[in-house]
Amino acid sequence: MIYAVANQKGGVGKTTSAINLAACLADTGARVLLVDLDPQANASSGLGLRHTDGLTMADVILDGADVQQAIRSTGVPNLDIIPSSPDLAGAAVELPGREGRERILQRALVPVSGTYRYVFIDCPPSLDLLAINALTAADRLIIPVQCEYYALEGLSRLMETINGVRAHLNPALGLSGLLLTMHDSRTRVSGDVIAEVRRHFPDVVFSTVVPRNVRITEAPSYGEPVTRYDPHCVGAQAYVAVAKEVAARG
Numbered sequence: 001m002i003y004a005v006a007n008q009k010g011g012v013g014k015t016t017s018a019i020n021l022a023a024c025l026a027d028t029g030a031r032v033l034l035v036d037l038d039p040q041a042n043a044s045s046g047l048g049l050r051h052t053d054g055l056t057m058a059d060v061i062l063d064g065a066d067v068q069q070a071i072r073s074t075g076v077p078n079l080d081i082i083p084s085s086p087d088l089a090g091a092a093v094e095l096p097g098r099e100g101r102e103r104i105l106q107r108a109l110v111p112v113s114g115t116y117r118y119v120f121i122d123c124p125p126s127l128d129l130l131a132i133n134a135l136t137a138a139d140r141l142i143i144p145v146q147c148e149y150y151a152l153e154g155l156s157r158l159m160e161t162i163n164g165v166r167a168h169l170n171p172a173l174g175l176s177g178l179l180l181t182m183h184d185s186r187t188r189v190s191g192d193v194i195a196e197v198r199r200h201f202p203d204v205v206f207s208t209v210v211p212r213n214v215r216i217t218e219a220p221s222y223g224e225p226v227t228r229y230d231p232h233c234v235g236a237q238a239y240v241a242v243a244k245e246v247a248a249r250g
């Protein structure tokens, strides 16, 4: 099953959720692949891969490199990653003129989809061709929503894009769920946003809400998912619970 973790807004918890859901599911014994599709490469550095010399998603997407040769293992057993690189930003210039430009990632992932029970695609903060490639390659979508003012802003455009992809490119694209992130129980607004998002999107919001937790912020600088960095903190426990919901929703 291929999951795209998407929201065109930056800083809502896409990368954090992609890393930690991937790690939690790998901890259950399933083989998991994390695909870093953001030129900022935060998922790669967050798992300890910085400026590596091997192949990256830029080579796979822009130059047709073999995806299997771009796969690296991580410090987490069962979790592999295809890292990104700033070169992937070239997609905005290079892809638009290409034949089949929306299906490059979908085609690239065919050889590995049988090897991994879960593939997570960490999307860039945009709705450009890279993001469309992710939505076209995915079976399911996870949309992180930050518990902040304007949380719903941009979601209608995202839903329109999803419907466009369903109509023209990937009719089977399903919504796994909306994931409320960075909840701060001390602020009133955070609770208000949770209620509002649940009202707008009944049924699809995951029942687990990820709290704002400093251990989650610290973990990437150690190149570890929070579930390794501090397995007992509330942030790690929340992602373990979300991973169970994701697996149960199928």
Ligand SMILES: Nc1ncnc2c1ncn2[C@@H]1O[C@H](COP(=O)(O)OP(=O)(O)O)[C@@H](O)[C@H]1O
Pocket: 009, 010, 011, 012, 013, 014, 015, 016, 017, 042, 125, 181, 182, 183, 210, 211, 212, 213, 214, 216, 217, 218, 235
């Ligand atoms: N639950 C959380 N608690 C505290 N900080 C968080 C939490 N989730 C994400 N962050 C921090 O917020 C910032 C943005 O998160 P990130 O996952 O990179 O968002 P995106 O990929 O959507 O841009 C990062 O610095 C990250 O460490």
Ligand SMILES: [Mg+2]
Pocket: 014, 015, 016, 038, 042, 123
């Ligand atoms: Mg990110």
